[in-house]
Amino acid sequence: AQSVAQPEDQVNVAEGNPLTVKCTYSVSGNPYLFWYVQYPNRGLQFLLKYITGDNLVKGSYGFEAEFNKSQTSFHLKKPSALVSDSALYFCAVRASYNTDKLIFGTGTRLQVFP
Amino acid sequence: GAVVSQHPSRVICKSGTSVKIECRSLDFQATTMFWYRQFPKQSLMLMATSNEGSKATYEQGVEKDKFLINHASLTLSTLTVTSAHPEDSSFYICSAIGSPSELEQFFGPGTRLTVL
Numbered sequence: 449a450q451s452v453a454q455p456e457d458q459v460n461v462a463e464g465n466p467l468t469v470k471c472t473y474s475v476s477g478n479p480y481l482f483w484y485v486q487y488p489n490r491g492l493q494f495l496l497k498y499i500t501g502d503n504l505v506k507g508s509y510g511f512e513a514e515f516n517k518s519q520t521s522f523h524l525k526k527p528s529a530l531v532s533d534s535a536l537y538f539c540a541v542r543a544s545y546n547t548d549k550l551i552f553g554t555g556t557r558l559q560v561f562p
Numbered sequence: 563g564a565v566v567s568q569h570p571s572r573v574i575c576k577s578g579t580s581v582k583i584e585c586r587s588l589d590f591q592a593t594t595m596f597w598y599r600q601f602p603k604q605s606l607m608l609m610a611t612s613n614e615g616s617k618a619t620y621e622q623g624v625e626k627d628k629f630l631i632n633h634a635s636l637t638l639s640t641l642t643v644t645s646a647h648p649e650d651s652s653f654y655i656c657s658a659i660g661s662p663s664e665l666e667q668f669f670g671p672g673t674r675l676t677v678l
Contacts, residue, residue: 491568491669491671494667497665548659548667552605
């Protein structure tokens, strides 16, 4: 079965520093991977996706993610964190090739300190 | 990007009453809509998948008679929590997909349900 793991419950980073939010996946076949962000009491906002092609995917708000097949990882990154990036981040994988269902990780809370 | 709305954003009701939550795709036609439930500080749990004009597909462990889903048009899906109880209190989020070629889901802002 497809699954994703987010090993960190919380990531703390100072404003202006680079940030990384980790995600590893387990899939059979080619993975369809996604990152979403959730602000308090709000729904999820799409950040980026990897389907095929270039391993480095650029998304919204300056975020990017690198697909690493050998390490089965899809870490979210940003070169310079902003306080406004503080939120809950979810990694997700498509449940199977013939469904639109997503399986979400447990989420990582990013806290950016001024 | 595509916009999905939910109404109401917050509802408080008495135990035993039914509550209807609407999910609308505002600027696109949604072939498929999903309903999730999120407990505090937890991830999203998929409850059901609904396709316009057909019965919803419920995930294992989700009571279909408790959580009624109607996808009456390509822009509207409703979730009705019947005979709500305090344990049904949660944050309910819907999402939608447009054409089959679009792989990302677009999420509504969520509905906070509190059952007294």
